[in-house]
Amino acid sequence: MKIEELIAAARGEVEVDLLLEGAEMMNTLSGEVHQSDVAISGGIVVGFDSPSAKETLDLSGKVLAPGFIDGHVHLESAMVTVPEYARAVVPRGTTTVVADPHEIANVLGAEGIRYVLDSARLSPLSVYIMLPSCVPATGMESSGASLDAEALSELIGEEGVLGIGEVMNYPGVLFRDPAVLSKIGLAGGRRFDGSRPRVDGHAPLLSGMDLSAYVAAGIESDHESTSIEEAEEKLRSGLWIMIREGTAAKNLDDLLPLVNDVNSRRFLFVSDDRHPSDILREGHVDSMVRRAVEAGLDPVVAITIASQNAAERFGLRNLGAIAPGRRADIVVLDDLDELNVQKVLKGGAVVAEGGRLLAPIGKAPRPRSSSMKVGEIVSGSFDIKAEGSLARVIGVIPDQIITRSLLARPKVEGGRVVADLDRDLLKIAIVERHRGTGNVGLGLVSGFGLARGAIATSVAHDSHNIAAVGTSSAEIRRAVSAVKEMNGGLVVVDGMKVIASLPLPIAGLLSDRSMEEVAEKIEEVAGAAKDLGSVLEDPFMTLSFLCLPVIPELKLTDKGLVDVNKFDFVPLFVGDGGEDEAASFEAR
């Protein structure tokens, strides 16, 4: 719409397209609820009044809010395409997401990022991109692609790209890794005004002078705080605090008490990694708003965090509020108490109603490759030779993506380490799948509780090799092969039989089905894993983070076991003298 037409519509010289009448408005600019009509033309809010409108919507008794913005999300965690994601979240009030397509970029590189941008255009969801800064996440794993500063520089000027995504490699910042600093440098330069691209952060437990160094390097946000003290220090240091409420990591209850009227402007709501069933059951940003209000936050403040703050953090000056010149992305809520989303307008059109998407969505062409090229797997591929008596064990903490680094005396049979079901000591394998290197990382894990069989997945952060946990080498081998045969996905194997599976043919990460179908399948595979003895709520989610070597403490990649605190490989077996630690494991 031309600016002249906008002005004419705003002044009432011509009919506006749509007039929303009679509702109360959550004004995220004046920080209050007040009655106001809303006039819309050409998809843009032109004002609060109009002498005539092509269409009028009576919304008496309802409450208008700006469309919600998820300030940081890896869409791939929902395991569906962007249009199918939109079908699920837009009816919940989310009209914009700032996505870091870190997962698909680790598999497909720039092609993956462009696939997300292209497929977003087929849906009523606005998707902005923060370019993945850690592809590969580390040099300690094999990814499907590598995006260095030069590769990113070709993408950073593209429409829809806002800056550099979460700099997970915080040690790389602290130790001044030139490859990391040159990526941050893409957002730097001498100009410090608004034209500088944004840089998101990721710094779990970083504190004191190291935190200061990380912030001084140009990082502007963080979504990894798990305690109020951690978030408070980061807030004081100048990081935008993204309150994350994902599936594996939930921080809202812990961080909310930090928010007050004055500092609330520095907070965002983000979902980071949220599972299909959680989205379908609880919702999306709307669920965070409701939870925050239940916990005592002023509804206007909660809505402002969910919209205006994200718009401000990312310089999206046409979003975040219902005001002249801003895009008419509007959520119609039932009332101020329940805050349930009844209708959603996107660019001035009603695109969702009663939880259902009305707008048509397209089907994006699949990327050319799913990057499923696994090296030869033989019968001994998953055997662990007993090269010591004391071994490192990845200790799973339920509902957390951090692990503990434990020590245990593994069970050995015929010179080989085998799973010890009595002590819940299983074998874990990470199989490189992008370039057929044949790399297989092997280790031990505790916390899954499988009594038999194996599970495997091609969703395995961040390089998305094939991760498997099982009670025997043979079953692990069967599970890995099944994933390969599906061109990616999740499987549960009992003996030599696949008893449940979810195919993810797009990059080995995404289904081409609806979120409901995917959620159902996930329930099936999780149920099947439970049948095998799994004690975890979501063993696949847990498994998918066990190879992420930027989250403490002990992780496994296709190249080997990583002590994240040291940010280096460590052998599976340790020398003697670890008796006490081993004892501590036994006593858990």
Add this chain to the structure above:
Amino acid sequence: MKIEELIAAARGEVEVDLLLEGAEMMNTLSGEVHQSDVAISGGIVVGFDSPSAKETLDLSGKVLAPGFIDGHVHLESAMVTVPEYARAVVPRGTTTVVADPHEIANVLGAEGIRYVLDSARLSPLSVYIMLPSCVPATGMESSGASLDAEALSELIGEEGVLGIGEVMNYPGVLFRDPAVLSKIGLAGGRRFDGSRPRVDGHAPLLSGMDLSAYVAAGIESDHESTSIEEAEEKLRSGLWIMIREGTAAKNLDDLLPLVNDVNSRRFLFVSDDRHPSDILREGHVDSMVRRAVEAGLDPVVAITIASQNAAERFGLRNLGAIAPGRRADIVVLDDLDELNVQKVLKGGAVVAEGGRLLAPIGKAPRPRSSSMKVGEIVSGSFDIKAEGSLARVIGVIPDQIITRSLLARPKVEGGRVVADLDRDLLKIAIVERHRGTGNVGLGLVSGFGLARGAIATSVAHDSHNIAAVGTSSAEIRRAVSAVKEMNGGLVVVDGMKVIASLPLPIAGLLSDRSMEEVAEKIEEVAGAAKDLGSVLEDPFMTLSFLCLPVIPELKLTDKGLVDVNKFDFVPLFVGDGGEDEAASFEAR
């Protein structure tokens, strides 16, 4: 400083330059006061701690705040060069200003803007530029230069330039003047992210659908609200509210009650036009902070408005807070009650102490021309032929820049209108001075109270022609000639004698002396005007706004009398039938 060095300093690997110890800190990010040391290296805050520092400053008992930012100022109103301005305001805590060099640009065009940027580099004050959008302010006056969208487009990418300055021509926006829209368009384009330049507004009394249209066109701020209702509507509509406390226009007391913890983020403090004596006596942004706190605002909120909010509004992400990576522009206050500025650090160096600037300032070379080219003035130049019995009169409102449009039956002698001292009906003249056109606008004004003599000035918004008010044509002529002879400035004439003057040889707007000297001279000229009978606090300030045809109601330019509400010329004399209005004038 290289990013690697910054990180090393932040981590405590090397000595930092300076450690501020023992003070409390106004944290504009977490919205609280808390104890914190501050470590500085290379002019940048690197953190809150350091094992070793080259220099340590014990600030126990003191309070640190981020350097203050004046969000909108016409530096020319202080009538001194930028370095001399810095000498006055930096010791008050102002470390950054966002200047709209509207006055000097109206005289010298792009050369004037570059002169401001260049001379700012010779001082410890950071000066960012919003490009004057109204040069000339209107087509109804003759300015020294013209800056159309094309001319502005050459400047908008320059370092230090943040966007388009206050779009005073709001009727031009509403009526879709292509010249105005193309200037706003420089900040537009398809990208709505942070890379879009800023656009400041100026919309006194604009309301309802016209306000919506103005905002929808892309205008983002306003500093013209005079009532809480006006500011509230603009706040709700999405404009940043710049609370102005200038010399001629003071809005702080009226608008402050609107500010609360939640909406405070959308407010800035600006001085707009502040006179030298006010700066020297009351201070600058610091005075607004103190006044706001006296009026009951939380000191942290007041300081945040004075720093972080302006930084955020203009996307100056390295300013506005004392936090890692941000420039070490820091104000040291005595305590939380008095909020007096004791020391000022700019880029990590103590540049002011106890109200005195310590840092050296340079002297910028004068622009080549002062644009003082007055057409021939003859004895009849200031005569007004009596072409009717009822004339329009500019009615001055003390301490306001708006005027009333009055009607009166002027005193006529020998077919010519003469001043009527009994009714305080004086003659006013605007003499074109840039191109020697010989244009002279003539009119009547009420409210000055001069009993004899005349005053004249080359500071006359916005085209800065020579404005004169006097009791006789001869004295007006003498005053105008005196201004011309000084190459610009302020004069007071009694009979044929200049009894006081302030030369302003730089563009006819600025002195090359210190602010103290200028203030003294202003007092002299104001005193001299008072001796002639002036009843106004500052007759030159009032006079300087009487030719500004974008502020209601009745103004005079070199081209004639302007009814600002109609935005058109009107004749001095009106037809009959205005008896009632004339009576109302007499009854004032």
